[in-house]
Amino acid sequence: MVAPLNADQPAAAGAAPLQALVERARALSEDVQLEAVRAWKAAHPGRIAVGSLPVWAPRELIHAAGGLPVGVRGGGDGVEVVRGDAYFQSYICQLPRSTLELALDGSYDCLDGVIFPSTCDVIRNLSGMWQLLLPGKYVRYLDVPQSLREDLGGRFLEHELRTLRDELGQLAGAPISDDALRASIAAYDAHRRAIEDVYALRAATPWLAPSWELYLVLRAGDVLPVEEHTAMLREYRELAAASGRPMEDQARVVLTGAFCERPPLGLIQTVERSGCAIVDDDLALGLRFIRGDVAPPPDEDPLAALARAFLARGRRCPTMFLPDDAGQAKGEALVEDARRAGAEGVIFAAASFCDPALLDQPMTAKAVEAAGLPSTSFKYAENTGQFQPIREQTGAFADAIKIWSDA
Amino acid sequence: MTATPLPAAPAPQKDRSQERQKAMLAEHFARLAAAPETGAKVVYTFVPGNLTELLLSFDILPVLPEINALQSGMRQRSREFIREAEKRGHSEDVCTYVKCDLGMKLKGNVGPTGDRLPNPDLLLLSYTGCFTFMKWFELLREEYRAPTCMLHVPYQADGKVTPSARDYVVRQLREEVIPALERITGRAYDEDRLREHLRRSAEAEEDLVRVLRSARRRPSPIDGYFGAVYYVGPIFSSFRGTADAAAYYRELREEVDERVRLGLGPVTPDGPMGPERFRLVVEGPPNWTSFREFWRMFHAEGAVCVASTYTKVGGTYDEGFRHDPDRPLETLAEYCLGCYTNRSLPTRVDVLCRYMDEYEADGLLVNSVKSCNSFSAGQLLMLREVERRTGKPGGFIESDLVDPRYFSAANVKNRIDAYLQMIEQRRRGAGA
Structure with missing residues (x-):
């Protein structure tokens, strides 16, 4: 078996910035109690933080409402599940248990709402549990179309997104403008490119960007504003590419x-x-x-462009037909x-x-x-x-x- | 002294509807077996959100893989079918209906009458209330190499049918489903025929609701869970909208009316049930591999299930929905949207609380099945909510649909016994 050299730790000599970045990402990725979100809200009074469960949610809309999109991804291996277990049967995945545990222990109090995207029956039903257990909190189950036709599935998704846009605007206290949405789409296009660039580096030279490191950097994005996370990804790519880590076979x-x-x-x-x-x-x-940029042309409704990108370039992953x-x-x-x-x-x-x-x-x-x-x-x-x-x-x-x- | 003559036994009347259902099934499976020779077109589809009237208007024969799976479970064939699917790489964790159906296909696709089921000309994927359906038909598409037509039915997360959701389903029916049915049959859509079937559906639905609501009486003349799964058979499967189904439900209603008149309780596989001691509402599907044994755990203790949610997965008629022949596609859309598992958890809690009240139930029992997250995820919270709102105790058991490895008779019986004892103790406490 080939002994990997870079599997456990960042590069040693001269790697302080990389090590610091990875350690920061580690701290953020372990922040399941959302301390970073609380800090952001304290620094941005009156603005909203809205969580979303896996898989796809239009974070652009939360961002366009001036809000902080937050990834709700369960408690990982750092949360003892007690109350969450009491609500679920034996045969079910772990994520809803720990997610509910965190909701019930107040960790998600800083969230003004949560979006539950169409992923599976468990996530779907979890949206109803949220409605029952956390009355007064904004909950949106986001259905996504299974028809690829723009004039059918696309129209349905547009309607879903428009409803979400209106509701997020109400939550934030001001309607979401087209200009704001265009700016947010641009921010997320940059984010998508930054992610793909890091993935490309890893695919070409995996020893320079080991996956455990990349995993931490990606997870940091759950609680960071998109602009900061894009910057982190870019910085990580530069530092990893220049790390001089030895090649591994x-x-x-x-x-x-x-x-x-x-x-x-x-x-x-x-x-x-x-x-x-x-x-x-x-x-x-x-x-x-969404593979590639959404990049709405100037004459296209940005919401329609987002729906079109979902249909045309969305990954037909296991959650989709x-x-x-x-x-x-x-x-x-x-x-x-x-x-x-x-x-x-x-x-x-x-x-x-x-x-x-x-x-x-x-x-x-x-x-x-x-x-x-x-x-x-x-x-x-x-x-x-x-x-x-x-x-x-x-x-x-x-x-x-x-x-x-x-x- | 002359003995008072006993009331006329209801058995012959009961037998009439049962016999009719049996004959309907036999004829349907015979037509399916003959399909390769007759050229009849066959569509596989699902129970929730089924479009039987539309299929019948094209003279298409429906096959319902869920029904195949549950029948395999009742015939004690599911164990080998599931094993076969797992041997081919299907995870132990996933829905056993899917694995049972795939295993049955791999073992020759022989249906309950011993005849081979024909391959589908179309897989009509009504994606209503269950994510697994999507993957199930992707898997069947690989097996049969048949075309698939998706009907995406949006989830009722806010507890109501929105105009947007209804229009979306209607457009799919008009622009995707009907053209697909026209393609495989070579026939044009005939809305008048569809209306005629819908008219018959509404007639049958009216009678079914009257039968289900008879359980509000004391004693209940029916079991609204174990017994009712037989009653909903025709309307949930290939017969809704047929003259046979309308006749079946008319006869069934007459038989139940007669039981009410005579003050009789439910008939079980072991004979008439003894005195009614407990009235339960049940949430979740039954276990099929030990169906009779499971039922016996209730009726032997004098527990009758007066209402259940499983008997609403193929339509929530007791909530007032009727197919409307004057709005043929809109009514099909509303039917699909309203199926029980397509409804939000808060709505499901409301339904259960209403049942508890209207059927004067002593408690709510949840049968959480491993296979079905659509039903099971969140049931423990629903149970707590119903307990909180009604003040009635809840019970919780775990089993599976058709995987016998997940039905532990001793454990299930212990739990049911303990639950019934708890109800009894509360009654005594209340009476003290």
């Missing part, structure tokens, strides 16, 4: 299925330590959902992404009881296999603490890739 893999409930940091580190370089993933699917006329077969997008990233294998990592990921997996696994890419799979929970079996599994997977690629 690891098996290049795509990690997929972890788009909602987050795997613990230790799991990502375990995969890397076992000899796999993650060259693409869906850990930040919501932020990368793939229509017959989508122009691609099931799993094809994953294979294309893997090829683009130069991956040699695919790791299917799904949260336990995650219906979208686990129901999708047999179909995408078949496509991956047909494309000649080896794959392996395991399940996790956000509070998984035992990584040894995963280390052995992904280590064996990395070895197999290396043996076969050398043959």
Whole structure:
């Protein structure tokens, strides 16, 4: 097995700025009680903070309302779930348990509202639980169309977004103007580009930007204003690219299925330590959902442009239906992404009881296999603490890739 | 002394509706088996948000994979079907209806009558109240290589049907679903035929509601959960809008009216139920693999389920909805939008509280099934809310739809017994 050098720590000599950035990202990523959001609200009196559950939510609209979009992603492995457990049956993923725990212990009091995007039945029903448990708080379940037709699904989404826009305007105390929305879309276009640039660096030279580091940097975006997070991503890219970390010969893999409930940091580190370089993933699917810029032309309604981008360039991920006329077969997008990233294998990592990921997996696994890419799979929970079996599994997977690629 | 003559036994009347349903099913499966020869077109679709009247107006035969799965469960075939699907890489964690259906297909797709089910000419994906449906038909599309037509029914997060949502569904019906049905059948949409089927649906719905509401009486003449799953069979599946279904519900209503007149309680698989001791509202689907055993745990203790939400997944007729032949596509849209699991949790709590009140129930029992997050996620909160609002105790059990590995009879019975004892103790406490 190849011993990875960069899996545990930032580069050593001369790497203080990078180390500082990563440590700041770590602190922000562990801020599940949303202290950074409280600080932002204290510094911006009268402005709103609105959370959103995975996967895709139009953060541009919250931003255009002068608000702070906040990623609500559960408690990870740092929250003891007591009350949250009392509301759920045995067979369900972990994210709603810890999310509810944080809602009930007051951690989310700083949120003026929460958007629950169409992701799965659990997230959908969680929106109703929020209505029952937190009366008076703004709750919006955001349905997204499954028809790709602009004049059908597009019109429906536009209506949903318009409703959301009106409601967020009311929450913020002033309607959202087209100009504000254009500016916010531009801010998020820049953010999307910054993310893709970091992903491109990692795909080209994974030893310079190890995934555990990138994971922390991405997670910091849950509580940072988008402009600050874009700056952080850019700075990270520059520092990582110049870090001079030694090249490692690891098996290049795509990690997929972890788009909602987050795997613990230790799991990502375990995969890397076992000899796999993650060259693409869906850990930040919501932020990368729309491929490319939205960039509304001057004569187009920015809201319509956002809806159009969702339809035309939204990822047909496991939370979505793939229509017959989508122009691609099931799993094809994953294979294309893997090829683009130069991956040699695919790791299917799904949260336990995650219906979208686990129901999708047999179909995408078949496509991956047909494309000649080896794959392996395991399940996790956000509070998984035992990584040894995963280390052995992904280590064996990395070895197999290396043996076969050398043959 | 001359013995007072016993009231006429209701069995022959009851048998009449049962026999009719049995004959309807047999005929339907015979037509399905013959479809490859007759050329009849076959559409697979789902129970919630089904468009049976529209399919019938094209002379299309519907197949409902959920019904296949539950029947496989009742026939004790689901274990091997699920095992087969899991062998092919389907996770232990996901919906067992899906795996049971896939396993059945992999094992030859033989239906309950022993005949092979025909392949679909179209997969009509009514995405109503259940995310898993989308993935289920993506999986079936890979198996059958059949075209798929998606009907996206927006969730009623705010507890009401909005004009925008209704228009969106109507447009999909007009611009996507009907053209897809025209393509596979080669026939033009005939709105007059659709209206005729809708008229029959409304007739049957009226009778079904009267049957379900009969459980407000003491003793209840029916079991509104275990018994009612048989009653909703025709209207939830391939028969809504048919003359047969209208006749079935007319007969069923007459039989239940007669039971009411005679003051009789429900008939169970083990015979007439004894004295009614507990009246329960039940939330969640039943377990199918041990259906009779599960039911016995209730009726043996004198517990009758007076109302249930599972019997509303295929339509909330008791809330007043009727298919309206004068607004054919709009009424189909409103039907789809209103199905129980497409409603928000606060709305579902309201429904349960209303049931508790109107049916004078002693408590609410939740059967949380592993397979169905659409139902199960949030049920414990719903239970607490209903307890808080009504002051009546709630009970909670866990099982599954068709995976026998998740039905622990001893545990379930212990919980039910303890729950009924709690109701009894509260009664004594209240009476002291």
